[in-house]
Amino acid sequence: MDQGTQRKCSPPDRKKEIRKTKMGGSDVTMQQQLWSRETVPKVMKIISSRLRLPQRDIISLLLVSSSLNRTLVTSPSLWLVLDFREMNNAGDRLLAALSLARYHNVKQIILEFAQGIEDKHLGILRNQFSGALKNLEHLNLNGCQKISDYGIEAVTKASPSLKIFSIYWNVRVTDVGISHLVNNCKHIVDLNLSGCKGMSDKSLKMISESYQHLESLDITRCIKTTDGGLQQIMVKCSGLKSLNLYALSSFTDVAYKKLLLLVHLRFLDLCGAQNLSDEGLFSIAKCKNIRTLNLTWCVRVTDGGVIAIAQGCTSLEYLSLFGIVGVTDKCLEALSKFCSNTITTLDVNGCIGIKKRSREELLQLFPYVRCFKVHS
Amino acid sequence: MSQTVVLEQNAVETQSITLKFDGCSSDANPSPIVNPENQSITIKFDDQASNHHTIPVSIPNVDSETEAAVNEFLRKHGSSDEESVRTDAMNDLWSFIERQEIGTVVVLVKFASDVKNFELLEIFCQRVADVIAKKTVEEVREIFNIANDFTPEEEQAIRDEHRWAFED
Numbered sequence: 001m002d003q004g005t006q007r008k009c010s011p012p013d014r015k016k017e018i019r020k021t022k023m024g025g026s027d028v029t030m031q032q033q034l035w036s037r038e039t040v041p042k043v044m045k046i047i048s049s050r051l052r053l054p055q056r057d058i059i060s061l062l063l064v065s066s067s068l069n070r071t072l073v074t075s076p077s078l079w080l081v082l083d084f085r086e087m088n089n090a091g092d093r094l095l096a097a098l099s100l101a102r103y104h105n106v107k108q109i110i111l112e113f114a115q116g117i118e119d120k121h122l123g124i125l126r127n128q129f130s131g132a133l134k135n136l137e138h139l140n141l142n143g144c145q146k147i148s149d150y151g152i153e154a155v156t157k158a159s160p161s162l163k164i165f166s167i168y169w170n171v172r173v174t175d176v177g178i179s180h181l182v183n184n185c186k187h188i189v190d191l192n193l194s195g196c197k198g199m200s201d202k203s204l205k206m207i208s209e210s211y212q213h214l215e216s217l218d219i220t221r222c223i224k225t226t227d228g229g230l231q232q233i234m235v236k237c238s239g240l241k242s243l244n245l246y247a248l249s250s251f252t253d254v255a256y257k258k259l260l261l262l263v264h265l266r267f268l269d270l271c272g273a274q275n276l277s278d279e280g281l282f283s284i285a286k287c288k289n290i291r292t293l294n295l296t297w298c299v300r301v302t303d304g305g306v307i308a309i310a311q312g313c314t315s316l317e318y319l320s321l322f323g324i325v326g327v328t329d330k331c332l333e334a335l336s337k338f339c340s341n342t343i344t345t346l347d348v349n350g351c352i353g354i355k356k357r358s359r360e361e362l363l364q365l366f367p368y369v370r371c372f373k374v375h376s
Numbered sequence: 377m378s379q380t381v382v383l384e385q386n387a388v389e390t391q392s393i394t395l396k397f398d399g400c401s402s403d404a405n406p407s408p409i410v411n412p413e414n415q416s417i418t419i420k421f422d423d424q425a426s427n428h429h430t431i432p433v434s435i436p437n438v439d440s441e442t443e444a445a446v447n448e449f450l451r452k453h454g455s456s457d458e459e460s461v462r463t464d465a466m467n468d469l470w471s472f473i474e475r476q477e478i479g480t481v482v483v484l485v486k487f488a489s490d491v492k493n494f495e496l497l498e499i500f501c502q503r504v505a506d507v508i509a510k511k512t513v514e515e516v517r518e519i520f521n522i523a524n525d526f527t528p529e530e531e532q533a534i535r536d537e538h539r540w541a542f543e544d
Contacts, residue, residue, distance in 0.1 A: 043485045
């Protein structure tokens, strides 16, 4: 739903709404037929091509009347997304949906936290429906914990056009699964492997060699990775705009210093980077386009590093220094001097070295801040 | 603000074309641009006098109160570049639309689509989408006054074909 319209909308009382919105007149006249068979279907077609209607509502509309059905079935934009998030029997549901020809140009499949999606379903998909996924660009397998390397091989084989792949919190998939991804899908620009503890530097090497145009990478909690693998990413994936290294405490400045190669970086999450020092921050300061920087628990950081960030990242909007005891009011002054126009989120909770960190004091330095706490 | 008139030639031959404008007068000299592909002629007027002036539109098949509310939106929305003014205009129109019969909103969607006004279209489409949300098939028929022309067998067949879309 487009949130551009800032309106207040209270949830309607069902029966009341039906009474209120029900149209006047009940005899079946020519006008009524025109209304039923042409006007309403035309309008529903317009609406469904402008807004992304919930899947359930679209299917309900198919059942309303034959004219509505005919009109919508021939409206291609309606059949580009299959959404089974949090549904049970998701594997069977997916196969049933794909048996309908109108879904054979599907661009996005969402199975986030769905239950009942297993390797065997992806195998059937590859064997029987591979033509249906030729245009698939976005596959969300977040929380699909039963999928293993075998399932990854099957689904990626059927999806050569894949651009966005997300498999958050799956501990079964290993470097082998990633090798299938890079062999079968040459166009990945957005890769989310958050929580996939089976990944190692081998995966990072393959990713860096295959996806030089990668824009977004999330390897939160991929604890087997080390400086070696991370450096490969920084050297080869120079188009990266978003890099999430949340809860990865074994990287060091050896890798962090290469962050200056990522000149397009806008989002960098280093929460828990306990080895990151000011040296690393001097490099990060060269990424002029950074908007979001999370330094929560980066306990070795001091004023010097933050001041460098202030001077270098002048478009900074979001900064967390949560838990860093080595920074003082000095760094806030620098941030205020260079970034006060853009900073809207600033978390300095637990920064006991900063004396003036009440809400009022922070607003003096950063008049546009709306959010004072990001880490709980 | 410039006003643009597009004339499209249809199959019927025309000997003469008459232009009529309501509202503002213009001293500017129009220079026509002909598009050979669709045989349309575009004439642009630059009229500084009409900067904060929107010609009221007439909307077929709605009552005068609705027409007035839409025109008020167009006037207010077009009168300022300030976001707060435009948001107020949208909120006012939204509140008004929420109180109208859904049949009126359906007509308004078509109107907005025909005149290609995308701000109006967004509001009207969203209202209809909100009304449809989570309703049963029977409820949608009742609200929009649509006759069910499926046979029971046809309807069941489509339901069976789409069982995957509904929660157990």
